[in-house]
Amino acid sequence: MARRRGNKLLVGVDEEGVLENTYKLTCGHVFHEFCIRGWCIVGKRQTCPYCRERVDLKRMFTNPWDGPHILYGQLLDWIRWLVAWQPLVLLLAQGFNWVLGLE
Incomplete structure (x- = not known):
């Protein structure tokens, strides 16, 4: 309030x-x-x-029990970032494999 x-x-x-x-x-x-x-x-x-x-x-x-909450929040941020950028990451990986001839 x-x-x-x-x-x-x-x-x-x-x-x-x-x-x-x-x-x-x-x-x-x-x-x-x-x-x-x-x-x-x-x-x-x-x-x-x-x-x-x-x-x-x-x-x-x-309080030592508050630390995991911060780490868990950072982990969730990283997972959200990975999910949001997954298409670009996969496209770059495919392009890298294509350039090296690893298809």
């Missing part, structure tokens, strides 16, 4: 009246923990949304 008005981030209160966990970046900006994680992991932007200062992911993810 975060809203942005001008240069201010409004931190919301959930249904039980408890403030959500926040995370302070090295630049001083404060975000909901899951908002900034989503920005960095899902959005693939490792900079502060306001000032574009680089976010230190190692400092953010102190």
Whole structure:
């Protein structure tokens, strides 16, 4: 439940009246923990949304179980790239085989 008005981030209160966990970046900006994680992991932007200062992911993810999520995301990105460019890769491989006479 975060809203942005001008240069201010409004931190919301959930249904039980408890403030959500926040995370302070090295630049001083404060975000909901899951908002900034989503920005960095899902959005693939490792900079502060306001000032574009680089976010230190190692400092953010102190839990050792968070590491596999980042690696899994990178693996999925590589697989998506491979699937998207598969026709070109196959065409280049066929052309390479044709040039070398390996048909």
